[in-house]
Amino acid sequence: MVWTPLHAKIHRTMRSRHLFERNQRLLIAVSGGQDSLCLIKLLLDLQSKWGWDLGIAHCDHRWRSDSQANAHHVENLAKTWGISFYLETAIAPINSEAVARDWRYQALSAIAQSNNYQYIVTGHTASDRAETLLYNLIRGTGADGLQALTWQRTLITGIMLVRPLLEITRTQTEQFCQEFKLPIWEDSTNQDLQYARNRIRQELIPYLRENFNPQVESALAQTAELLQAEVEYLEKAAQELREEAISGGDEGEISSSSSSSPFAFPLRLNRRVLQKAPLALQRRAMRQVLQQILTHAPGFEHIEKLTALITAPNRSQTDPFPGGAIAQVEGDWICFK
Numbered sequence: 001m002v003w004t005p006l007h008a009k010i011h012r013t014m015r016s017r018h019l020f021e022r023n024q025r026l027l028i029a030v031s032g033g034q035d036s037l038c039l040i041k042l043l044l045d046l047q048s049k050w051g052w053d054l055g056i057a058h059c060d061h062r063w064r065s066d067s068q069a070n071a072h073h074v075e076n077l078a079k080t081w082g083i084s085f086y087l088e089t090a091i092a093p094i095n096s097e098a099v100a101r102d103w104r105y106q107a108l109s110a111i112a113q114s115n116n117y118q119y120i121v122t123g124h125t126a127s128d129r130a131e132t133l134l135y136n137l138i139r140g141t142g143a144d145g146l147q148a149l150t151w152q153r154t155l156i157t158g159i160m161l162v163r164p165l166l167e168i169t170r171t172q173t174e175q176f177c178q179e180f181k182l183p184i185w186e187d188s189t190n191q192d193l194q195y196a197r198n199r200i201r202q203e204l205i206p207y208l209r210e211n212f213n214p215q216v217e218s219a220l221a222q223t224a225e226l227l228q229a230e231v232e233y234l235e236k237a238a239q240e241l242r243e244e245a246i247s248g249g250d251e252g253e254i255s256s257s258s259s260s261s262p263f264a265f266p267l268r269l270n271r272r273v274l275q276k277a278p279l280a281l282q283r284r285a286m287r288q289v290l291q292q293i294l295t296h297a298p299g300f301e302h303i304e305k306l307t308a309l310i311t312a313p314n315r316s317q318t319d320p321f322p323g324g325a326i327a328q329v330e331g332d333w334i335c336f337k
Contacts (some may be wrong), residue, residue, distance in 0.1 A: 001045050006176055010042050010164055011049070017151055019162050020119060023051040027086070027117035029108055030056045032074045032185030036121035038173035039165060043121065044081060055084040057111050057120075059104045064095040064189060071165060073185050086111045097195060105155060112159045124149055124163040127170035130220035131200050140300070143234075147227035166225075169217050238284030245285065246272040269334040274310045282307050293325055293336070309334050 012235055014020055028043060030036040043054060056078040060071045078085035088107035094100045108120045129149045136145035145233045152162045165173070177184055193199050208216045246269060269289065274282055286306045290298035309329050317328035326337045 002180075003045075004176070004179070006038075006168065007042060007045060009167070011046055011328070012146075013167060014046075014050075020050065020052070023053075024054045024119060025055070025115075025117040026119045026121050027055045027057050027108065027112045027115070027247075029053055029104075029122045030058055030074050030077070031123075031187065032070050032077075033123075033187055033190075034177045034182075034184045035125055035128075035165065035170065035173045037077075037182045037184060038168075038176045039121065039123035040077075041176070041182060042164075044083075050242055055086060055115065055117060055331060057086045057088070057108055059088065059107050060089040061100050061103070062090045063095055063100070066188075070185050070187075073183070077183070082260070084115075086115070098195065102125060105161075109156050109159060113156065118159065120155060120159060120161050122161065122163055123165055123173070125165045125168050125170050125173060126221035127201075127205075127217045129166055129224045130217040131197055131205065133220050133224050134200050134204065135197055143227045143231050145334075147224045147231055149224065150228055166221065172267070185274055197212065234280065238281050238288060241277050241281050242269075242285040242288050245269040267336055268330075271310055271329070271334060272331050274334075279307075282310055288322070294322055296322065306334075 020026070020218050026043065028036070028040050030040055040054075040056065045054065046052075047054060055282065056074065056166050057072040058071050060067050064070070071089070075085050075087065088111060090103060096102055111117070120277055122257065132149050133146050136148060139145075149163065151164075151166060152160055156160045159262055176182075189195070190198060191202070193202065205217065213219055274285065277285070287298055290306060291304055294302070302321060306327055309327055312329050314329055314331060317326055320326050328335050328337060
């Protein structure tokens with residue numbers, strides 16, 4: 001095996017960040033593109049040091065005429081490397097980026113669960129991290145959205161999603177694939193500018209690189225890394241604030257006959273407790289409350305109107321949240337009706 005600086009970097013990253021345990025079963029998501037081929041080659045080469053049992057999963061979205069040939073290409077690579085291969089094909093073509101991502105993670109989770117894999121590993125890079133930061137910034141987001149691509153997170157119980165390449169740029173994965181003559185499958189949809197992420201990748205990033213910072217991808221990825229640690233700290237502090245504000249730790253359940261399912265959430269929050277906290281923690285605590293109440297992620301306007309009740313006059317109330325709940329000020333308390 002040829003031991004490159006990239007092998008050494010990924011080996012160190014996995015140890016220092018505790019991304020994997022030894023002797024575990026890893027399911028590698030392989031599209032056939034340069035990032036996923038770089039990933040699987042690195043993990044295959046490091047396999048003897050870690051004692052992993054590797055498998056390859058490929059998800060066919062059926063949104064390209066050559067998608068079936070793409071799947072066969074990845075399957076043949078798995079056979080060449082002598083590792084298990086799993087294919088999941090969409091029932092109908094998927095044309096939305098968001099829907100495709102959700103379906104892909106559901107499919108990977110199902111494969112991992114059925115075949116006793118503890119980790120799902122993807123080839124997201126620093127370039128993806130930079131693009132995600134810009135994409136979410138343009139759409140409007142807080143720090144959470146700017147650091148959305150994290151090193152690891154739980155997908156479902158017992159299965160962890162891990163991204164070991166977040167310090168590696170797409171240029172580096174391309175050079176690695178060329179060095180080892182890995183057979184990259186070129187995805188034509190990556191050139192389709194109807195997708196916002198492709199416009200960021202093909203037009204915005206090159207413009208920023210040429211006119212502002214030649215290392216813009218690494219700089220943005222570093223910003224995301226800093227934000228990740230800050231978000232983790234703030235979320236924990238907000239959780240402690242929310243728990244302190246809940247009346248005596250009591251939690252109740254509210255249900256409506258017009259609703260198909262009841263929502264469980266704290267019935268009231270102590271305003272005196274909340275008023276002592278900085279606005280940043282107040283907003284996060286209110287968002288955590290709303291995440292228990294709403295069926296979808298709360299928007300900025302939902303969080304703001306609930307946060308405003310912390311200092312609002314007595315008897316102030318919100319208009320109904322999606323699902324029908326209303327928050328009202330009753331003395332020192334914010335109560336949900």
